[in-house]
Amino acid sequence: MIVKQVSVFVENQKGRLVAMLEVLKANNINMHALSVAETTDFGIVRMILSDSDKGVEVLKKANFTVKETDVLQREMPDIPGGLLETIAKPLNEAGINLEYFYAFIDPAPGKATIVVKVDNPKKAEEILDK
Amino acid sequence: MIWNPKYEMMPRKDLEELQLERLKIQVAKVYEKVPFYRQAFLKKGINPSSIRSLDDLSKLPFTSKQDFRDNYPFGLMTVPMEQVVRLHASSGTTGKPVVAPYTANDIDMWSEVMARTLSSAGMTKYDVMQNAYGYGLFTGGLGFHYGGEKLGATVIPTSAGGTKRQIMLMEDLGTTVITCTPSYSLIIAETALDMGIDLSSLKLKLGVLGAEPWSEQMRQEIETKLPIKAIDIYGLTEIVGPGVSVECPSRCGMHIFEDHFLAEIIDPNTGEQLPYGETGELVLTTLTKEALPVIRFRTKDITSLNVEPCECGRTIVRMAKITGRTDDMLIIRGVNVFPSQIESILLEIEGVEPHYSIIVDRERHMDILEIQVEVSEEVFSDEIRKMEALEKKVQEELESTLGISPNIKLVEPKHIARTVGKAKRVIDHREL
Numbered sequence: 001m002i003v004k005q006v007s008v009f010v011e012n013q014k015g016r017l018v019a020m021l022e023v024l025k026a027n028n029i030n031m032h033a034l035s036v037a038e039t040t041d042f043g044i045v046r047m048i049l050s051d052s053d054k055g056v057e058v059l060k061k062a063n064f065t066v067k068e069t070d071v072l073q074r075e076m077p078d079i080p081g082g083l084l085e086t087i088a089k090p091l092n093e094a095g096i097n098l099e100y101f102y103a104f105i106d107p108a109p110g111k112a113t114i115v116v117k118v119d120n121p122k123k124a125e126e127i128l129d130k
Numbered sequence: 131m132i133w134n135p136k137y138e139m140m141p142r143k144d145l146e147e148l149q150l151e152r153l154k155i156q157v158a159k160v161y162e163k164v165p166f167y168r169q170a171f172l173k174k175g176i177n178p179s180s181i182r183s184l185d186d187l188s189k190l191p192f193t194s195k196q197d198f199r200d201n202y203p204f205g206l207m208t209v210p211m212e213q214v215v216r217l218h219a220s221s222g223t224t225g226k227p228v229v230a231p232y233t234a235n236d237i238d239m240w241s242e243v244m245a246r247t248l249s250s251a252g253m254t255k256y257d258v259m260q261n262a263y264g265y266g267l268f269t270g271g272l273g274f275h276y277g278g279e280k281l282g283a284t285v286i287p288t289s290a291g292g293t294k295r296q297i298m299l300m301e302d303l304g305t306t307v308i309t310c311t312p313s314y315s316l317i318i319a320e321t322a323l324d325m326g327i328d329l330s331s332l333k334l335k336l337g338v339l340g341a342e343p344w345s346e347q348m349r350q351e352i353e354t355k356l357p358i359k360a361i362d363i364y365g366l367t368e369i370v371g372p373g374v375s376v377e378c379p380s381r382c383g384m385h386i387f388e389d390h391f392l393a394e395i396i397d398p399n400t401g402e403q404l405p406y407g408e409t410g411e412l413v414l415t416t417l418t419k420e421a422l423p424v425i426r427f428r429t430k431d432i433t434s435l436n437v438e439p440c441e442c443g444r445t446i447v448r449m450a451k452i453t454g455r456t457d458d459m460l461i462i463r464g465v466n467v468f469p470s471q472i473e474s475i476l477l478e479i480e481g482v483e484p485h486y487s488i489i490v491d492r493e494r495h496m497d498i499l500e501i502q503v504e505v506s507e508e509v510f511s512d513e514i515r516k517m518e519a520l521e522k523k524v525q526e527e528l529e530s531t532l533g534i535s536p537n538i539k540l541v542e543p544k545h546i547a548r549t550v551g552k553a554k555r556v557i558d559h560r561e562l
């Protein structure tokens with residue numbers, strides 16, 4: 001499934017992540033998935049939100065730099081080789097480069113979910129659906 | 131030591147007569163040869179015959195760095211190119227550099243004032259001078275080189291950088307005098323420490339330091355860490371390069387070689403000439419330059435003049451250590467940097483916001499330039515790789531124009547304080 005990911009630019013400075021989380025909480029927005037990529041100076045917080053349009057709106061209002069991107073969300077078996085066989089290998093064979101991804105365990109036993117950023121999420125989805 | 135007692139110890143009355151005579155010639159020459167000056171004179175309703183005494187100097191129009199830019203590259207030159215034997219250029223001004231042409235006589239004059247400079251600092255022909263000012267377009271390297279040779283000293287033209295090699299040569303060749311920027315002298319001291327070399331066991335005894343602002347505290351630090359007496363010099367590309375003024379060993383101001391450079395202090399706001407002793411902007415007029423005579427150049431450097439005779443015997447006027455600038459020019463690692471220049475480079479990069487701040491600091495004796503740039507939605511990417519590419523691009527664009535490498539820090543929007551009117555964009559943490 002193709003979903004909207006909300007990315008936020010956050011300086012590596014005390015209190016900045018908290019400030020961003022406060023904005024989401026105040027607007028009753030839940031995070032379904034979260035990953036942070038960081039350098040020495042800044043981080044990029046990537047989230048799948050319960051309401052991404054509203055999330056973007058309130059974060060912008062709070063002066064954060066925000067970007068919405070299409071990413072691919074897939075379910076996979078929570079077993080050895082799960083990621084390899086269901087996601088990584090098929091995309092690799094199709095010549096699709098993974099920009100980044102983050103995975104988490106599903107509440108349903110035996111399953112995990114992965115969020116994948118690729119150049120063309122539609123095409124990636126088609127390949128994985130085969 | 132006084133290299134040229136005739137001119138350095140001349141009775142003030144004789145000196146002023148000489149200055150007037152030379153000023154008249156310079157004024158007539160620029161009026162005849164340079165349209166820019168002729169127009170500026172006419173605008174003030176004066177011509178060369180208006181100059182009858184040194185007091186008439188204040189009637190003359192000022193020249194600014196902008197005038198050099200407007201007349202780039204040769205618009206202020208008064209001789210045909212076949213008489214020019216060398217061109218130098220200043221570092222990083224906005225857009226185009228200042229080009230400084232020299233005739234053979236100009237080079238002789240420059241060598242003379244540099245020989246006086248080195249002699250005043252305490253150097254003689256028995257010294258071995260290691261010249262670690264940069265050789266090239268920058269006036270520092272060749273200016274010191276010619277002065278050292280004119281004095282009859284042994285010159286080692288190492289240029290700047292390659293610190294370990296500098297120290298090896300210092301040890302092996304018996305260097306007694308080091309000429310470089312003050313901050314570089316401290317880098318030499320630290321590197322020697324790392325190499326396990328005790329500089330005080332070498333023959334080194336004197337440092338002739340300049341091209342960047344430095345404080346009395348820094349002088350103390352230099353003299354603690356290196357076995358040298360540290361002497362301050364002053365100069366600028368528009369006037370001649372180094373060689374305008376220098377301290378004597380009593381270190382109570384820098385003596386201006388007034389037979390070649392006429393100095394005034396003005397109120398930077400009104401342009402009015404101020405009496406000796408008052409602090410204001412230094413204005414310099416060249417008296418003997420052939421290729422590029424300059425009338426009343428506004429240096430934007432803040433200082434004061436002291437005309438009392440010095441205990442060294444010189445009668446020429448002394449200028450105090452530079453205490454600041456009338457504009458926002460920064461001198462970083464010896465390079466002139468204007469905030470406006472950084473701004474125009476940033477704005478040329480697509481998507482970069484005009485919100486930035488410039489932070490200057492000194493770490494381990496090296497000036498550090500950090501540019502904080504706000505991240506706009508337009509340039510923001512969810513991929514680290516692209517953000518790092520942006521940082522690199524900004525860094526490279528700035529480096530290629532400024533000639534020094536800044537650190538780029540991407541910051542959140544509204545991070546940089548917005549102010550009504552002129553934003554405070556520059557934060558200088560250095561204690562200069």
